[in-house]
Amino acid sequence: xxKTTQPNSMESNEEEPVHLPCxxxxxxxTDYIHWYRQLPSQGxxxxxxxxxxxxxxxxxxxxxxxxxxxxxxxxxRATLRDAxxxxxxxxxxxGGTSYGKLTFGQGxxxxxxx
Amino acid sequence: xxxxxQTPSHQVTQMGQEVILRCVxxxxxxxxxxxxxxxxxxxxFLVSFYNNEISExxxxxxxxxxxxxxxxxxxTLKIRSTKLEDSAMYFCASxxxxxxxxxxxxxxxxxxxx
Numbered sequence: 001x002x003k004t005t006q007p008n009s010m011e012s013n014e015e016e017p018v019h020l021p022c023x024x025x026x027x028x029x030t031d032y033i034h035w036y037r038q039l040p041s042q043g044x045x046x047x048x049x050x051x052x053x054x055x056x057x058x059x060x061x062x063x064x065x066x067x068x069x070x071x072x073x074x075x076x077r078a079t080l081r082d083a084x085x086x087x088x089x090x091x092x093x094x095g096g097t098s099y100g101k102l103t104f105g106q107g108x109x110x111x112x113x114x
Numbered sequence: 115x116x117x118x119x120q121t122p123s124h125q126v127t128q129m130g131q132e133v134i135l136r137c138v139x140x141x142x143x144x145x146x147x148x149x150x151x152x153x154x155x156x157x158x159f160l161v162s163f164y165n166n167e168i169s170e171x172x173x174x175x176x177x178x179x180x181x182x183x184x185x186x187x188x189x190t191l192k193i194r195s196t197k198l199e200d201s202a203m204y205f206c207a208s209x210x211x212x213x214x215x216x217x218x219x220x221x222x223x224x225x226x227x228x
Binding site: 034036038042043044045046049087101102103104105106107 | 118147149156157158159162170205207216217218219220221222
């Protein structure tokens, strides 16, 4: 599985934007960039995913570098509920028999201060 | 909003006993997964299941583990003879698409082996 590198932790203040970086220099052409988060004592939760173009949804935005070797998850206005572990994951885009399993790393622990 | 449900939320068992963890995936989903998370560690892939058969499994998923979809709605994980090191949170997930879609995770079943 292609590897991602994220900072161990980041801090933010409530209602400020948060930019969570992820490096994936060994990404292959068919890998999708997925972001999940895990709130305390809960299962992982899908945030957003993309392939080449920047993506927006109701939770966040995903900015993907032109060479696809890095990406940034953007939370536009952090709330206390956004405090979680954020995982950047490369998911095989097709072929073979992997059926797109997710391989979780350690993620980034986001702390949001009131 | 549809969700993945898991039962039991917490099970305590004696070493050597059989355990069955149950999951009800989202109804129109076709791909099913089990993951586990030992306390303080990362989320680990166990197995993926599609078209009534295992499509991929990890090294953790040895002969002590099995999965089945007995009635078209439930998706179960059986641990035949539990060990102390099986103590973990077990998460079920499902997705409608195998490669590009998001995975929806349940809240997890906490297994404690004494």
